[in-house]
Amino acid sequence: MREAMATLARLQARSKAVGQQYYFRNSVVDVFRKKENDAAVKIQSWFRGCRVRAYIRHLHRAAIIVQKWWRSYSSRQHYQLVVKLAYYTMKMNLYNEMAVRIQRRWRGYKIRKYCFDYFYLKEYLRAVTETNDAIRDALEEFAEMKEREEKKAALEREEKKRDYQARKMHYLLSTKQIPGIYNSPFRKDPDPWELRLQKAKPLTHQRPRVKQKHSISLTSWLACTSNRSFPRSEILPPINRKQCQGPFRDIAEVLEQRYKPLEPTLREAEPINELKEAREDLRRQEWIRNVNDNMFLPFSSYHKNEKYVPSMHSSSKYGPNSYGCQRFRDENPKKWICPKDFQTVLPSFDLFSKYGKLYSKAGQIV
Amino acid sequence: MSQRQVLQVFEQYQKARTHFVQMVAELATRPQNIETLQNAGVMSLLRPLLLDVVPTIQQTAALALGRLANYNDDLAEAVVKGDILPQLVYSLAEQNRFYKKAAAFVLRAVGKHSPQLAQAIVDCGALDTLVICLEDFDPGVKEAAAWALGYIARHNAELSQAVVDAGAVPLLVLCIQEPEVALKRIAASALSDISKHSPELAQTVVDAGAIAHLAQMILNPDAKLKRQILSALSQIAKHSVDLAEMVVEAEIFPVVLTCLKDKDEYVKKNASTLIREIAKHTPELSQLIVNAGGAAAVIDCIGSCKGNIRLPGIMMLGYVAAHSENLAMAVIISKGVPQLSLCLSEEPEDHIKAAAAWALGQIGRHTPEHARAVAVTNTLPVLLSLYMSTESSEDLQVKSKKAIKSILQKCTYLPALEPFLYDAPPNILKHVVGQFSKVLPHDSKARRLFVTSGGLKKVQEIKAEPGSLLQEYINSINNCYPEEIVRYYSPGYSETLLQRVDSYQPLAN
Numbered sequence: 001m002r003e004a005m006a007t008l009a010r011l012q013a014r015s016k017a018v019g020q021q022y023y024f025r026n027s028v029v030d031v032f033r034k035k036e037n038d039a040a041v042k043i044q045s046w047f048r049g050c051r052v053r054a055y056i057r058h059l060h061r062a063a064i065i066v067q068k069w070w071r072s073y074s075s076r077q078h079y080q081l082v083v084k085l086a087y088y089t090m091k092m093n094l095y096n097e098m099a100v101r102i103q104r105r106w107r108g109y110k111i112r113k114y115c116f117d118y119f120y121l122k123e124y125l126r127a128v129t130e131t132n133d134a135i136r137d138a139l140e141e142f143a144e145m146k147e148r149e150e151k152k153a154a155l156e157r158e159e160k161k162r163d164y165q166a167r168k169m170h171y172l173l174s175t176k177q178i179p180g181i182y183n184s185p186f187r188k189d190p191d192p193w194e195l196r197l198q199k200a201k202p203l204t205h206q207r208p209r210v211k212q213k214h215s216i217s218l219t220s221w222l223a224c225t226s227n228r229s230f231p232r233s234e235i236l237p238p239i240n241r242k243q244c245q246g247p248f249r250d251i252a253e254v255l256e257q258r259y260k261p262l263e264p265t266l267r268e269a270e271p272i273n274e275l276k277e278a279r280e281d282l283r284r285q286e287w288i289r290n291v292n293d294n295m296f297l298p299f300s301s302y303h304k305n306e307k308y309v310p311s312m313h314s315s316s317k318y319g320p321n322s323y324g325c326q327r328f329r330d331e332n333p334k335k336w337i338c339p340k341d342f343q344t345v346l347p348s349f350d351l352f353s354k355y356g357k358l359y360s361k362a363g364q365i366v
Numbered sequence: 367m368s369q370r371q372v373l374q375v376f377e378q379y380q381k382a383r384t385h386f387v388q389m390v391a392e393l394a395t396r397p398q399n400i401e402t403l404q405n406a407g408v409m410s411l412l413r414p415l416l417l418d419v420v421p422t423i424q425q426t427a428a429l430a431l432g433r434l435a436n437y438n439d440d441l442a443e444a445v446v447k448g449d450i451l452p453q454l455v456y457s458l459a460e461q462n463r464f465y466k467k468a469a470a471f472v473l474r475a476v477g478k479h480s481p482q483l484a485q486a487i488v489d490c491g492a493l494d495t496l497v498i499c500l501e502d503f504d505p506g507v508k509e510a511a512a513w514a515l516g517y518i519a520r521h522n523a524e525l526s527q528a529v530v531d532a533g534a535v536p537l538l539v540l541c542i543q544e545p546e547v548a549l550k551r552i553a554a555s556a557l558s559d560i561s562k563h564s565p566e567l568a569q570t571v572v573d574a575g576a577i578a579h580l581a582q583m584i585l586n587p588d589a590k591l592k593r594q595i596l597s598a599l600s601q602i603a604k605h606s607v608d609l610a611e612m613v614v615e616a617e618i619f620p621v622v623l624t625c626l627k628d629k630d631e632y633v634k635k636n637a638s639t640l641i642r643e644i645a646k647h648t649p650e651l652s653q654l655i656v657n658a659g660g661a662a663a664v665i666d667c668i669g670s671c672k673g674n675i676r677l678p679g680i681m682m683l684g685y686v687a688a689h690s691e692n693l694a695m696a697v698i699i700s701k702g703v704p705q706l707s708l709c710l711s712e713e714p715e716d717h718i719k720a721a722a723a724w725a726l727g728q729i730g731r732h733t734p735e736h737a738r739a740v741a742v743t744n745t746l747p748v749l750l751s752l753y754m755s756t757e758s759s760e761d762l763q764v765k766s767k768k769a770i771k772s773i774l775q776k777c778t779y780l781p782a783l784e785p786f787l788y789d790a791p792p793n794i795l796k797h798v799v800g801q802f803s804k805v806l807p808h809d810s811k812a813r814r815l816f817v818t819s820g821g822l823k824k825v826q827e828i829k830a831e832p833g834s835l836l837q838e839y840i841n842s843i844n845n846c847y848p849e850e851i852v853r854y855y856s857p858g859y860s861e862t863l864l865q866r867v868d869s870y871q872p873l874a875n
Contacts, residue, residue, distance in 0.1 A: 121692060128656060128696045135623060135659030136666060143627045150629075 166193070166200035173197045380420060387415055387426040394433035400441070408434065409444045416453055421465065428454070428468035432475045439479035446476060446483060451490045458495045463504040470499060470510035474517050481521040488518065488525065493532035500537040505546045512541055512549070516556030523563035530560060530567060535574045542579050551591045554580065558598035565605035572602060572612055581616035589630035596625060596636035604643040610651060614644060619655065623663040634667055635675045642682035649689035656686065656693060661700040668705055677718050680709060684725030691732035698739045703729060707745040710752075720762040723749055727769025734778045741782035746770065750790060770794060778805050780812055787824045796836050799825065803839040806846045813846055822847065823855045 011018075112118065174180030174194065182191035271277065287293075333339075390408060393399040408430075415427035431450065435442040445451070454469045461469075473492055477484040487493075492514075499511035515534050519526040534556075541553035557576055561568040580595050599618070603610040618640075625637035641660055645652045655661070661683070668679040683702050687694035697703075703726070710722040726749070730740035740746075752758050753766040774797040777783060786798040802821070806813050816822055825843055830836035844852045853859060 121695075124692070125695060125699055128661075129699050131657065131659040132662030132700050135620065136662050139623060139627045139663060139666065142624050146627075146629070 162196065163200065166196040167203050170197060170200055170202040380423075383415065383418065383423055384420070384426070387412070387423050387430060391426050391430035391433065394430050394437075397437060400434060400437045403434065404441060409441070409448055413448055413450055416450065416457075421462065424457075424461070425464045425468045428465060428472055432468060432471035434475075435472060436475035436478075439483065442476040442479050442483050445472070446486045451476070451487060451492065455490055455492045455495050458492075459498065463502065463507050466499055466502065466504075466507045467510045470496065470507070470514045474510065474514035477514060478517040478520075481525065484518045484521050484525050488528050493518075493528060493534070497532045497534050497537060500534065500541065505544060505549050508541055508544070509546075509549045509552050512538060512552045512556050516552065516559045519556065520559040523567065526560045526563050526567050530570050535560065535571055535576075539574045539576045539579060542576070542583070547586075547588050547591055550583065550586075551588075551594050554583075554591065554594035554598050558594060558601050561598065562601035562604075565609065568602045568605050568609055572609060577602065577612055577616045581613075581618050584618060584621050584625065589628065589633055592625060592628065592633045593630070593636050596622075596633065596640050600636060600640035600643045603640065607647045607651075610644045610647050613640075614651065614654065619658040619660065623658070623660060626663045626667040631671060631675050634671060635678060638664055638667060638678040638682060642678045642685060645682050646685040649693065652686045652689050652693050656696045656700075661686065661697055661702065665700055665702050665705050668709065673713070673715070674718070676709060676713070677721055680706065680718065680721045680725050684721065684728045687725065688728040691736065694729050694732050694736055697729055698736065703740055703743050703745075707743045707748065710745060711748050716759040716762045719752060720759070720765045723752065723762065723766040723769045727765070727772050730769070731772035731776060734776050737773050737777035738779040738782075740773055741777050741779045744782070746773065746777075746782055747785055750786065750794070753794075754789075754791065767794075771797060774798060774801060777801055780805060780815070784819060784821055787821055792836075795828065796839070799828070799836060799839040799843070803842040806843055817847070817851065817855075822851070826852070826856045 172180050172182065174183040174190075179185055180194065180197070182194040182197065184191075390403065390412065393403060412427050412431050412434075415423055416431070418424050418427065431445060435445045451473075454472055458466055458469045473487055473496065477487045496511045496515055499507050500515075502508055502511075515529050515538070519529040538553045538556055538560075542550055542557070544550065544553075557571055557580075561571040577599070580599055583595050584592065586592060586595075599613055603613040622637055622640060625633055628634055628637075641655060641664060645655050645660075664679045664682055668676050668683075683697055683706065687697045706722050706726050706729075710719055710726065713719055713722070726740055726745055730737045749766045749770050753763055753770060758766070771794070774783070774786075774794070778801065780802070783798050783801055786794065790798060802816070802825070806816060822843075825840055828836070828840060830840060
């Protein structure tokens, strides 16, 4: 223990010097140590850095390769898509073009053939012009003909009038002794009236025409024969008639007796066998009228001896011709091939659904 | 002796009566005497003479009564009020033909004035007796009876129906077939009067088989008969398409076209009325008429008459052109448009001008071709002047305005449109400028012509509200030209140029 304490004291005394020595040694060496440490650190860090950098370079290369492959793959996909799209678009454009061509042809054809035929319209208008001209000519001719007829009729009337005048003035004809008015000696030729007068036949004396009165006057009632015109009531006798000389009866009585209405006896007026007589009368009338005296025989006895001739309609194996008897759209189920209706295999497309309804209505009136 | 004196008295009286009645009948033929006769109370004196013993006096009294009633409707009413009609009707059945003629004359004279008087005649049962008279042998009696029936049926549909119910129509059709021309005339006129009121009546007439006989007689040379026949056929055809088709099936075309060349004006008028009534129903019927050359015949007929006679022909062309553009083109190539524009300018009456304007509008409204055909004949300025003139009736103004509008909307013939720029009212100017704005962008020659004729200048001068349709049209026209030209022609350009001259400082050298 004392040695320890002595060591301790010695050490403690030496400690400061040790400490100073230690410190002095460390601080001097420290610089060298530091320098070497730094150098070592530098070398190590450099090496480590190189190592890491190499590693990183390696990683980079790997990453680049991966990225390169991935990018090429995805771009190729993209490119294929683009190409596909372009190809598809090109095809569709081609189809559209072709479809437009077809549609163009078809629409032109359809319109020209079904809806509006331009040339037919032109033809029609030309035909209308021709008809118009023909009608105009025909009507002109007709009007001219009428004019001519009228002129002719007027001329004839004039002629007749002049003729009648000449006949009336017949007495103005010139004679050998006395030249007439129209045949003056100072003229070279006689007036045309002169010639007319020569040709004309003189009129006969006019008999005084008694104007027939339609009404039944008193004086003519004696001549009445029909029942209607006979005045029914008592009529006055004509007073201007002179009483005839002689042993004649009073004329009123005579006429009364003459025109006395018949008063048949009852036996005559309504005879018993009136019906029989009427039948006789009728038979007599018919005998007068009828052309053929044979009785019109009824069909039943006529056909007792006749062979029956069937009509052509029922005797032919094809049946009666329905042309003209029935309508054209009648259905005759017996003539059908099979009982089922036609089935559509393909769906219909509305090619003609707008038939005649598009564009102008002009072509409809054809 | 005394018996003779007694009889002489009677004889004198009879002579006096006969003389009186004959003198009255003669005096009644002159209109100036009738007033005096009426004041002298002739009606009450004639009435007992109708029941006279002597047939002559009866007939002459009936004749005198007929002439008096014919003159005016007061006397006719006096005849009705005096209870003369039943007596007439009763004795019509029994007397001879002269009396029948005279009595039918009285009935006709009374029935022609008004529907009430005709109704009075029907009420006293005259129709049956008149129909019996139609079966008489004498053509004069038939004529008188048919005339009376015609006058009764003329007034309205009920009276016509009464005449038809009395069974007159088959007998009238028989009368038409008689050889006497006067009877045919009257029977045709009666059928025309019956069928004009309603389709059912026309159908009754057709069912009696009238059309065939009427159609046969179109060729008859008598002008008055042709008038009545054509009138009857047109009254039948006007009601419906079926009736018109039946009339056409009687093969009246092309014979009816010869009637359009007749000398008599009214035959022409009735023939064109008939064609018009047929043409107005459907396009097919119009087509049939055009195919038969009817358009040309009607146009010639229009050219050869004046005044009201032309009117049905003008309307027929309008109806034909209205149906479709092909028919309008057919009217154009038949040279209808120059004729119509002639009618438009030279007719004095407004309603005929209105009809011509309407017809031109119908022709020109279909396509630019049609509008060009109308515009080329220089009718548009005439139409415009009719529209603007204050003397035209309202109907004429309305029709000419519609015609102008419908033609302008399709017109691309610019030389005809240019005058419109100058004197048209604003509502029409809008359409004119619109047409220009449609045509100018596509046609370079037209643009040049537009500028040189001063149209561009005029367009610049038009004042329009911004945003209105007119302004849009003006803008589209201005867009067709380079800006300098537009500025050059804009109003007030010379002033702006001069202002620039004023404000210009020359460069100091």
